[in-house]
């Protein structure tokens with residue numbers, strides 16, 4: 001029996017849990033790519049604050065992916081490097097980007113809820129505990145995405161694009 005097979009047999013990660021973790025790596029990678037695309041679009045419109053906001057967001061999503069990667073590796077299982085294709089390159093306007101970002105975050109939160117449920121059903125409390133970090137993180141991610149839409153609507157669209165751009169930039173100032 002080779003080393004890889006022995007290690008796989010000794011990991012506590014059950015196949016269904018490993019599979020869901022690997023799939024989520026793909027979701028985080030895709031999320032990172034979409035945010036980077038949003039960032040590029042914003043910079044191209046002269047919206048440097050929003051470009052910076054989404055650039056940081058893209059970086060955070062990659063970190064989320066790597067955190068799962070490290071967890072799988074440390075458990076002695078095989079992490080699968082995800083493939084990301086068909087990433088949107090063009091967007092209608094800034095508000096539609098904010099709405100898309102919020103939808104994306106809500107979907108990701110739902111993924112983590114389902115993953116946690118799966119871990120609990122399989123009595124994998126270790127992974128359920130690991131996933132708690134993501135649930136906490138999602139609370140902040142959703143809040144930020146909602147806040148972007150609020151800021152946009154409160155400042156009332158086109159006439160205030162410069163000010164909206166500055167406010168969105170301030171949302172990530174603490175980073």
Ligand code: FEO
Pocket residue numbers: 028031060061064105108141
């Ligand atoms: Fe990694 Fe924004 O979820």
